[in-house]
Amino acid sequence: MSRHRTLDAWIADITALARPDRVVWVDGTPEEKERLIEDAVSWGEVERLNPDKFPGCLYHRSDPSDVARTEELTFICTSSREEAGPTNHWMSPEDGYRRARAVLKDSMRGRTMYVIPFSMGLPGSEFSKIGVQLTDSLYVVLNMLIMTRAGRAALDALGTNGEFVRCVHGKIDLDIKKRLILHFPEDNAIWSTGSGYGGNALLGKKCLALRIASHAARREGWLAEHMLIVGIEDPSGRTEYITAAFPSACGKTNLAMLIPPEPLRRRGYKIWTVGDDIAWLRIGADGRLWAVNPEFGFFGVAPGTNSRTNRNAIETIRKNTIFTNVALGRDGTVWWEGADWPLPPGTKDWLGVPYDPKSVGQNGAMGYAAHPNSRFTAPASQCPSLSPHWEDPRGVPISAILFGARRERLAPLVYEAFDWKHGVYVGATMASERTAAQTGKVGELRYDPMAMLPFCGYNMADYFTHWLDMGRRIPKPPKIFHVNWFRKNAEGKFLWPGFGENLRVVNWILARSRGESKAQETPIGYVPTPDALDLSGVPVKPEDAEELLKVRPEEWEKEIESQQRFLSRFGSRLSPEIWREHEALKERLRSSVAA
Ligand code: OXD
């Protein structure tokens, strides 16, 4: 029981429906966490890892059918289908509640239902939103304790009549037939059933902080975005912040925790991580855009993470971390493809089958030891590059916004939009090759505007309009850029080394944002002049550097035909300003090809 009558009445309703044997309130104390871990271990939900090598760490294997977000089972339940728009799956609120209630009915008999009050953002800050999640999964509770500020403080912030997002989660028997991820933005409610996977089940993250929050942000005049936030300190001691939106599993965590390459580190460059996945942005009193990270931890992709690609992440996950669907050694240590430590003896793969590297491709685990979307859940506070301002209730001021895609061809390493409106067009027509974070065919090209395709809680045409409106309201807007670390040469080799070297590109972006540094105008935007990027010591051949920045108008003419098909899906709801940007781009390309 709390002091909040609406909260208590709602919990009573769900308890009567799901009929758990026990209801346990999560208070967020370390003693409680220890007790919950004990229970989770004794019920076989998690195993403790080797206490010397991975102190306080836990291991979890999920159901093999429950390893990624299931976008086809994710719905926006608004009164009209148009409100959800053509890129979201829609269900009427009546149908949504009826179906979810039927699935949840009696499903917690013999189980405990946990009540998790949590705050996205610092409790009490104007940026924050409170949620309360009910769940029958102890694994979910342990993850929520890392990913959100959960427990007593969130409940206190709610007081006796504060507003909160009602989050109902039942893993039930993880049956995909019972899987539904439903959002009711008009009701401030989320119902998720039949899945225990992070993106489907940790309801503070994608469901609240993006889908429900984006809907609220439009009403309230701010932005809820799928963006990392990072500060770059230069040798003079000045720190400037950027946000960057990349589709899932395209390196947001790596960019957020980047280690400057040696020559830049020696000159005094430092990186300050604020967030790796979600940014909430508001217009500050000084007319700039300010951002907070509403999360409390990192839910990162494990494969490919090593001390070369992301040393800060490796430091972050050494203790108090939950590993899901990675490979497990007999000695209680973990491993994944791309780890830079040896395969531990007696390793079992993510399905629990003994792993034999010699029979890769033939065993039941898709040939991988760790699932490609296996994850770590780690407290942000353990990150060595964590910004001293990461919990500043005002957030940090943003100098530039980056949109990024994974494109083997076409998109240059970096280009700058002509202005905010053009930047919105660039974000709206972002297309990327699919990764393992979504179910579906890896490698296929899909439009993912602002990396928000799976996360926008309303009609994306209205979302673009909201971005355009925000541009008019921000007195000192950040500049907008597009980056692509993934361009390949004719032999299929990456042209750009990526990782730490990305700081070279970010430095050009920051210089441009201050009105410094050189660029050449192309039909798609401003591209660095060959001498404007500091490539000293970067292992890139001059001809590759040229190719990286190349804009081929003939190729872009094909691309904009496909952009036009994508944008047409929004019909008359799409702002004429977006079409004007489209026409202007077409015209610039036409004259450039003609010349
Ligand atoms: C994530 C995702 O887990 O975008 O961050 O899928």
Ligand code: MN
């Ligand atoms: Mn994400």
